[in-house]
Amino acid sequence: MTTYNPTFALLLFLALIIVLYFLFRPNKGLYYLLRKTKKSNAKTIIEDILKLLYHNQASNNALNVNDLTNHLKYSNRLLIENVSKMIENKLLFMEGDALKLSELGNEYALQIIRAHRLWEKFLSEKTGFQKEEWHGRAEKKEHELSVDETNQLAALLGNPKFDPHGDPIPTSTGRVAFKKGHPLSELAVDTVGRIIHIEDEPEIIYKQILAEKIYLDSQIRIVEKDDSRIVFHSEGEKFVLAPIVAGNITVSILENKVLIQESTTRLSSLKTHETAKIIGLSKECRGENRRRLLDLGFVKGATVGVDLMNPLGDPTAFLIKGTAIALRNNQASKILIKKIEHGKTTT
Amino acid sequence: MQEKNVAHIIALSKELRWQIGDDFHDSLAESIYADASKIVEGSVTKGDQKSSFRIDSKIDKIVTSKIWGFPLMLFILGVVLWLTIIGANYPSGMLAQLLLDTCHPLLKEGASAIGLPWWLDGFLIDGVYLAVAWVIAVMLPPMAIFFPLFTLLEDFGYLPRVAFNMDHLFKKSGAHGKQALTMSMGFGCNAAGVVATRIIDSPRERLIAIITNNFSLCNGRWPTQILLATIFIGAVVPSTYSSLASLSAVIGIAVLGIFFMFFFSWALSRTVLKGEVSTFNLELPPYRPPVFWKTIYTSLIDRTLIVLWRAIIFAAPAGAVIWLISNIYIGDESIALWAIHSLDGFGFLLGLNGVVLLAYIVAIPANEIVIPTILMLTVMATGIPGGEGVGVMFELDSVTATADILKAGGWTLLTAVNVMLFSLLHNPCSTTIYTIYKETNSAKWTIVASVLPVVAGFVITFLVAQIWRILG
């Protein structure tokens, strides 16, 4: 005990904490870096190149080797090495300067995209991970799933057609459903449409869209547009977006304006003493949460009213089918309603 | 059983699933409810709706109001805890009188009368019997008061409203409002609190509630807190304020526990548990007057006795171990002494001592026997007069006598503060650990729930000890 000194012990402890922090901090810690480098093997690089080429080919964008080094975070040496390997294996061919996918390469790329989107669907339906994490996790998982595993995953999920962002999932035979849409930023004022896709890359913009609580499959109407901002109404609320953000939302234009339900709002906007009829659940309400709400009676046509407000503002108790059920605000915002007018029943 | 050829049926179902698409569950749920409302139309007539729910909504308006909601909640929780802690003193004293002061000597006499060898007599009566008797005397009365009270509130329908009021706070740390209740239940007994998490039907939030339940200061730990606060904290301030100071210290520890519960809920929901499915719904059932005597009876049977039985099962072998380590010698030192000396260094680093650490190791079955074990080990380690004999746990009626023994064992204010902290932050008792395993069915989460608080305890007591020594 003669060498003991509390200051020294404390400093030693702090040093230990700092060392542990640098070893294990998420994403930047040595431990994670070590794991990451181990995983970025040839397979991952090849698959990333295939995906990049596939997506650019779809938008008629020819890429050369230089473009690859700009888009992918691998060293030049690794990329060139793998590109020549891929040409050897007939996944790619050169057309002048440009890299093109062969039939085989195309098929392979679709398999990776299938795995990626299925995994995103899985994460959205069967786990509790936040939306922001789906893409990153699927980016890793897509390289790990074999064809068999991918098919099993698809069967488990009931062979879904679209991923949670609205992107089509290629079938096992390589068919891709096609959805026609326009970027939100290009729509004229008064256009009515339905959001069919929300792009999850780049992450900064995606997070902004999520923060606005803009949901897939909601109906929208553009009310104002200029160079700096786009204003639209949806589900009884007003949204303002910068064009660069709006460009990441794809909308399919609805020609038949009879269908428009301007009076549709979200349950979260219901006030005390108001009642409403439920129109349906938003597509953003997924998996276990969606089932629970349906089981509890939040189904199309049901009448709902506010039973109790909360002293802290959230959750609110709603009276549905004779029972008071409390829901949090973020759940109530995914239930679409039409308010019932009370003019007739005045006392 | 013979395997049938069902491949074509499964293939067909897959094809049909693909054709129907994602809306299957929605459509099905909607059509069942539509069907149900059609049936109801034909067979139910409702009278004047307005008068019917009036009482319910009146109570609801009060218990969830901005002004009255929270004070009412704290008041009720306070009353329940007060009744439990204060009210349990008398029956506890009587049980202790009966089981420890009367029966124990009688059993000893009986044993010597029939000529039982000293080691068997010590092992069975001083070890097993004493531990079990102690657990019953300290544990039974508070639980027999706390659980019925809690159950009455539950049956009346008040508790779901508490969950409703508190949900916003718990949501911020990634937890479910119902955790407010399992946490309160933990003030009675952590094992019962863990069982109560069944009411949380979302997998992630339920795990959070289970893992963090141990941060609720349970019945077995309140007496330790009160005793140490009275001896050491109360002595620091002028005697007119001493009871106030020790009371605040105990409440401070309980509040600190709540703080740790929120902190670890937050941390868990953002790290290891973020992939677990999370849903929320909370039904607010109508108020129903509880059937008083039946509630008392069933809560005694269902909660109190089951928990007590488990505690006894774990306490009996612990009593045996405590007696054995004090009476088995390696060389010229008993195992207990050897362990105390080996743990002393680490204990000093944490502002504790070897006796405390050893007591927490061997008294893992029940927090109730920690203080008796500490007293017995202190007497044995220091060689001061007192106590009942080697390996025989004891407690003293007089607080000053207890204080004298502890001070002779080298206790300072720092030791007391850190034992109070460590009593809050250490592994759950083995009854709770077993219950966690039963409820989660997972070794992984059981280990997390057991190790997390003890690591927190090491870190906190270590930091307090070093800073205390630097400043003092």
Add this chain to the structure above:
Amino acid sequence: MEKQPHSACDTCSHFNADGLKKLGVQIADFDFVVALAGNPNTGKSTVFNALTGLRQHTGNWPGKTVTRAEGAFEYDKQKYKLIDLPGTYSLLSTSEDEEVARNFILFGKPTVTVIVVDASRLERNLNLALQILEITDNAVLCLNLMDEANRNQIEIDTRALSRDLGIPVVATSARHKEGIPELIQTISELANNKIQCTPRKIKNIPQNISKAVQELSASIEKEYPEISNSRWIALRLLEGDTQIVEALKTGTFI
């Protein structure tokens, strides 16, 4: 206005309350298995206790009974084993409670299923009842908490309800032990095949789904001609229930 809730079967022989013996937990050998299902907060456990004489704790909470409780009673020299299933809102989802309840009714094949519903929240409760009637034919609707319903001035035409559902309906208030003898009588008659049920099957299912269900259940019936709930199995297959797929292979639900 009805003063006394009528039993669904007015033609039954007089109930023999003397023949009732509460057996507590001794369930060694019994003649019939009875399952108790229902929504949370319907007083299901109170009914269970009234039937068995056990004192299981009944909390005013949804989802109290997670593991199933068992008890027994004897009536007319026949022994009944009673299983209290977890209270659920539905049987269509994946939560643990629902799995326990669903699997017991399907695989445990209780002789009679008692569906306990809250009389003042009938619509919400019928959601579960209709699902149960897809799985099993032999069921009785226990219209519980009649005292509360009366207080809230809700009147229920039990005969119309019984006709609509195709199963007997018994009004009870288990807290006050009202209607329990009638319930036991009905259970016994169902168990001894003195009453035939023709339970209502879910209607109003959208065309595309009902077509798929028909196609699928037809092919199930071809393989297993003797089962009566092929429609339910088809619904579960369309939901992607892996346990049903396994059961289909081994035929465990026969």
